[in-house]
Amino acid sequence: MTTTMGAALHLAHADQPAPGERHRTKGKGGGGETFADFARQVYSDQRATPLAREMLLAFGYATMVAHSEADRDVKAVWSTARQAMGTTRTGRHWRLDEAIADDAPRYTNGKDRAHRACEAPRLRPHPDGPDDYRNMRGICGTLADWENYALEKQPGTGWYKYHWFCKRHLDHLARVREQLREPNERAPQPVPNRGGLLPVYFESDWLATYRHRLDSPTWEPPAYGISADDWPTPGVEQIPPRARLRLAALDGTLLVEADRGALR
Template sequence: MGAALHLAHAGQPAPGERHRTKGKGGSGGETFADFARQVYGDQRATPLARELLLAFGYATMVAHSEAERDVHDVWSTARKAMGATRTGRRWRLDEAIADDAPRYVSSKDREHRVCEAPRLRPHPDGPDDFRNVRGICGSLADWEHYALEKQLGTGWYKYHWFCKRHLDHLARVREQLREPNERAPQPVPNRGGLLPAYFESDWLGTYRHRLDSPTWEPPVYGISADDWPTPGVEPVAPRARLRLAALDGTLLVEADRGARR
């Protein structure tokens, strides 16, 4: 998981104050440029997440910057900015919100799944061969032959691979890891959670709606990526966020004097 950066976000305007845009005697365009630089500098963001954040930033800060903006227009602008899927059956904005749901995604390295069973005899390729350096079998392991180790600090997964010739060793390692894995914490999320870091809203309801899962629950570490602990990295300091509202499963942007349908 990339380090959580300390980002300064565009703030919510004070009561009665309006965002200003270029062409209207203000610097709202520059504000959006700052916002875009922050999004592109966020190492946690996938390309799809960046597109999602920029769509909402554009809709709220540029296209509909007036205090009396129509919340439906904001949603429509963000949705149209991202376009539809290839099939045209679902808006990409909906898919991007579902993809931003906080979760832990493990990484199974297909290209480096070599058998870790101890090597009994030196490999003929010489002392510098990785199998001799690491003292392992080194044969390519089948996709299903692994032992899962959960890290005690983060709950993240580490995979230990074994080939067909060392399935007995695989069974022993799995048994050795069974009790430590039971004590490991729930994995710290490493994917999603960026919308709550940039915008205020009822994200629980929004994620449930986009995932089509009314019982979905966020991780115990929180719904915002800013709140997730990373070993050796200080938590992201609280910062101002743009305020959004989610009504009837539809994300709406609140005007300065309340959301309007």
């Protein structure tokens, strides 16, 4: 029997019989979708990194193609997905497990070294000419030390913006930090912008799975939700919910065995 995107496939734990399929009423996946349709959705999802796409396709292949209804169980599905992605270069860990950890919902903002230009006002034109970025922006432009920044949280999203200052302009840094202190306290928790794609495409106990893969039993998802479909982005239309395949989490014993090198 072919699994469709419109039918939520329930995969019981290994020690439980698998119940029959049930249909979701939420979302637009009205049934009849194939693995090719699923793959098109994954590849068109601009939120997915290359690693996330590979992970989603591995799970999709395991639940929609590799296992028939008769032989489909949680051990088989997870084993197939892991084998599809293979191990790391050292061969000590499954790449699927690392991909799940990387999919944990969070907000990220890298402090790019290339953008650490001091923002203090430029008092004299730089000799490199009027087209030099320091003259065009009217800033000092000296490369700032890693710790010399003022953090500004955006009022709508809570996302971070960094203002850099070099050692000669630490007085500017102190003033900007003080100016931003109260607005930062009023800013919301940052809207996540990374991960959260497994809950978009599959139903499972992802909270427990993320906690296990992060080795953090107290980890909590962002206040905006565990699924990337639930995260608002100002100016961007929210993606409507889609039908998801139901995927049971693999029990902790087998995950621990895999961590210890019992890769199978």
